[in-house]
Amino acid sequence: MASLFICGCDVLRLNGGEPQIALQQDIEIRGSKIAAIGSDLPLPADAQMQVIEGQGLLAIPGLMNTHAHVPMVLFRGMVEDVSVQSWFNDYVFPLESNLTPEDVYWGALLGMAEMIENGVTSVADHYFFMDEVARAVETSGMRANLAWAVFGHQGEAQLDETCRFVERWQGKADGRITTWLGPHAPYTTGPDFLKLSAVRAKNLGVGIHIHVSETAEQVALSLQEHGITPVKMLAETGVLDVPAILGHCLYPTDEDVQILSRVSAGVAHAPKTYLKLGMGEIKLQRLLDAGVPVGLATDGAGSSNTLDILEQLRIMALVQKHAYQDPTTMPVGEALQIAFEGSAQVLQMGDSLGALAPGRFADIALLRQDGMHVFPRFDPAANLVYSSRGADVDTVICNGELLMQNRKLLTIDKEQVKKEISARLHRLSQRTPGKRIAVYPA
Ligand SMILES: [Zn+2]
Known part of the structure; x- marks a missing residue:
């Protein structure tokens, strides 16, 4: 069973719609779920445990x-x-x-x-x-x-x-x-x-x-x-x-x-x-x-x-x-x-997704907060809505597995995807008169 331990990240929480940022938190992930969140959690003595440095990063639900x-x-x-x-x-x-x-x-x-x-x-x-x-x-x-x-x-x-x-x-x-x-x-x-x-x-x-x-x-x-x-x-x-x-x-x-x-x-x-x-x-x-x-x-x-x-x-x-x-x-x-x-x-998963808490699925995005467009860090929740960019996302975890770390995709070969698609574009862009999968009523 894969295990991850995120050290010292900030965590976004919504308490009845009131955004709160808990600073310097550790997140322990066991298998597909979040096992614990807190400050100064003991690092489990587990050789399988992979540690992710979270300092300065903001953890939000995936x-x-x-x-x-x-x-x-x-x-x-x-x-x-x-x-x-x-x-x-x-x-x-x-x-x-x-x-x-x-x-x-x-x-x-x-x-x-x-x-x-x-x-x-x-x-x-x-x-x-x-x-x-x-x-x-x-x-x-x-x-x-x-x-x-x-x-x-x-x-x-x-x-x-x-x-x-x-x-x-x-x-x-x-x-x-x-x-x-x-x-x-x-x-x-x-x-x-x-x-x-x-x-x-x-x-x-x-x-x-x-x-x-x-x-x-x-x-x-x-x-x-x-x-x-x-x-x-x-x-x-x-x-x-x-x-x-x-x-x-x-x-x-x-x-x-x-x-x-x-x-x-x-x-x-x-x-x-x-x-x-x-x-x-x-x-x-x-x-x-x-x-x-x-x-x-x-x-x-x-x-x-x-x-x-x-x-x-x-x-x-x-x-x-x-x-x-x-x-x-x-x-x-x-x-x-x-x-x-x-x-x-x-998505009919209100009890298992959408919040960072023990027992929920470990679906997490960690955002960098060092960009000029999110400085000063007066209100990270406001930054998230009005200033943050997708490119601020640094690390992504789904079902307890790392999918991206330090902006590097770990499961998909981007160059191979681009090459495969480039070879198909000419054929895909052709429109043959009378050939269509359905008709939209005018
Ligand atoms: Zn649609």
């Missing part, structure tokens, strides 16, 4: 990305400054028809390398060829909730394929992998397919990761075609009878919020995509007041360009202040609560 399409980093920078409809129909859906399983594996590894470098230890991923993403999780050492995205037009046989993926990978990679079902969205599946998905999820004992109510147009179209909102459709088809991650949910009605307050669903919030695609914004207090968990997400790099959760954290806090025209909205503690406790709840 960041969580609650909704992503990790392999879309392959299309980073390929589609910019177009409408949502054009983004899907003219670019992303045609480009995604080029993907092979091997492309997805290398894309997933690129995305995971980027996430680890930015202190992200957990991701809820929603994509295709998910066996390859699962293999990349095995390689990278990250923790992941994986759902194979499926469209209604692919039919029941493809849904059943995704159920077999759930069974193949549930609990694999030393328990780091959780598998769910991933019907793409109400507007790309429809009520009958959602009902089938809900029955399958109940039978498998798993949750559902889905996009919902991303734009005002989607809600209007659902009301016109089905007489109910997309959220209500999820409730009526049984999707909300199982745990659910709801990507975006930017346009819930008040009734939708009431529905969500009574079920085990959390909202994955990815504000950079909303700004970039001009999708509008949600006043998050509406969800928080109703007790609906909200977590941070990047969405795919096709829209958000990076898989950097610290960037999303900052944008979220700024957009909320802007939305309410009130600088007292979403103070530092509340933003950090969403980043840590909220994201852990959205």
Whole structure:
């Protein structure tokens, strides 16, 4: 059993939303869990114990990305400054028809390398060829909730394929992998397919990761075609009878919020995509007041360009202040609560992730605090929200294993990833008329 002992780091804690920094702490890690945190802990007499010098570093819970399409980093920078409809129909859906399983594996590894470098230890991923993403999780050492995205037009046989993926990978990679079902969205599946998905999820004992109510147009179209909102459709088809991650949910009605307050669903919030695609914004207090968990997400790099959760954290806090025209909205503690406790709840791991405490998983990011942009160190919690950068992350631990130390990735060969992907880019960037994996309703 691997063991780590981090000496003398500062530790971020949230006490009821009040950020506190405990200085000069030691963290003892046994196997996958945190065993003890305190000042001047006795160094265990254990030859297997690896000591990490933590002086000057700030320990935070490993960041969580609650909704992503990790392999879309392959299309980073390929589609910019177009409408949502054009983004899907003219670019992303045609480009995604080029993907092979091997492309997805290398894309997933690129995305995971980027996430680890930015202190992200957990991701809820929603994509295709998910066996390859699962293999990349095995390689990278990250923790992941994986759902194979499926469209209604692919039919029941493809849904059943995704159920077999759930069974193949549930609990694999030393328990780091959780598998769910991933019907793409109400507007790309429809009520009958959602009902089938809900029955399958109940039978498998798993949750559902889905996009919902991303734009005002989607809600209007659902009301016109089905007489109910997309959220209500999820409730009526049984999707909300199982745990659910709801990507975006930017346009819930008040009734939708009431529905969500009574079920085990959390909202994955990815504000950079909303700004970039001009999708509008949600006043998050509406969800928080109703007790609906909200977590941070990047969405795919096709829209958000990076898989950097610290960037999303900052944008979220700024957009909320802007939305309410009130600088007292979403103070530092509340933003950090969403980043840590909220994201852990959205991943249905509220008791095991999102805080540094004995008994929790040893998923930890250690940030350097010697940059000029975080000096003076008057309030490290405020620095984290408003000043810190992903590049401040020095060392990353997931499930008790070191994934990066002193900025050096220990599980992924970056040069090999770049070489593999460079050789695929020409083929991946081609768009063949009429060839696309799905159609976005205009
Ligand atoms: Zn998405």
